Amino acid sequence: MAVSFLAVAGCADWFAPPELSVRLSIVAAFESGESYAAALASADQLRIRVLRADSAGAFTITAKDTTVSIDPETGEAQARLTLALVRSPQTFRLILTAVRSADGTVLFSGQRDIQVTSSSAGTTISTDTIPLPYVGPRAARVAIAPKDTSVTGTTPFTYRAVAFDTAGVPLVPQPQFTFFLVNPADTAKVKLGKFTGVATPVSGATGQVRLYVQAPGLTSGSVVADTARLFLGAVPAAIRLNPGYANVGVGDTLRFNAQVVDASGNPLPGTTVTWTSRTTAAATVSTTGLVTGVTAGTAVIVASGSGFSDSALVTVVAPTHAVAYTASSVGTSTGRGFGVARVGDTVVVSVTVDLRYTPDEKLGSYDAILRWNPSALAFIDVQNGTYVAPTVNTDSVAAGRLDFAAADPQQEASPGGSVVVARVRFRAAAAGSSTMALTIEEMSGAPPTFTNLLGLNRVTVTSGHVTVRQ
Incomplete structure (x- = not known):
């Protein structure tokens, strides 16, 4: 001044x-x-x-x-x-x-x-x-909402943003945000208030528009940003494949479903989905999504359409084997072999033992280790599943390791079914990826069999994967 x-x-x-x-x-x-x-x-x-x-x-x-x-x-x-x-x-x-x-x-x-x-x-x-430097709130991360949205009219709506500190806690007070179109030429499709975040679609405009919000970063002159997609008109925004994880026996079949959807999750009619198995030696998939187990192992099933794709993880189970696997959920999504989260999301990893292929056994006891990438996922806690509560050792969670075990002397687990032995919660801390690597140290059947399933090499272990995006 x-x-x-x-x-x-x-x-x-x-x-x-x-x-x-x-x-x-x-x-x-x-x-x-x-x-x-x-x-x-x-x-x-x-x-x-x-x-x-x-x-x-x-x-x-x-x-x-x-x-x-x-x-x-x-x-x-x-x-x-x-x-x-x-x-x-x-x-x-x-x-x-x-x-x-x-x-x-x-x-x-x-x-x-x-x-x-x-x-x-x-x-x-x-x-x-007199120079006046900026001394207001500075953010470690910013999140925009809605992330993906679809509109068919010209009614204005407002984008919101929240800034967080290094611990993932919303700042009080919040900084002032600035909103931009990634491609300035998209002003022909939507008008975006630079400081208000108010978006007004232009009549007759169609297609996808990308935009972002930014706020002052932790150091002078730096910024943090987050992006969103706006779909104008009834246009494809993603493909949804269900289930996101499944077990199938050798020689058995399982139907998968996939739909091309808009940004609001609404199915779009008139779209075509193609199917692919990345490991046909383990499992094949028909043109209608029918998966057939060929030999014991794992396969990735991919559904593609309208420029988008989604994947599911399938374990083909040998007879008399138990399957221990990890699958992740974010928000209202069901357990998926390939989970996707955004920084700040809560990720729930369910550790499940599937006993459907060992119909004469109940889960008597287990001892397990879960490992992950701690730079991408920050451990929160362990919640009970449908099995007895586990004994948990959290001494190494900062390094990405959790030890847990439980026994079921009262035979509470249902024979021939699946039991969730633990639900492990994480906070998506930073962009990156992590295999939710499961190791089984011990697994036995319940009385009266007391079968040493692990010792008899009758335990198949499949580890899911989580990707964290900004």
């Missing part, structure tokens, strides 16, 4: 200190950069404090304290202050603070010590510049 001191009047009292009417002509010189554009637009008040030194030389005495409006068009603020000079020259400390009055958040602040000397009325005493 450029600050000019102009002497406009002198005091004629012999016994009083001389006074000068000091005019502060303030022109905004905020810290520049696109990351602070929204903050600058929302700073509507400027607090001006003038301090003078006490007898010890510390600036503790308030000479003036006033607040003026910042012109939203020019970014300027004007103030005329009268200061009493007790000596000449005299040094004052000028503190300027730009505030968002809606919630009182300080966005920019700076100070400068300025020396004022008595002078003839009407002459400029001094001119100085």
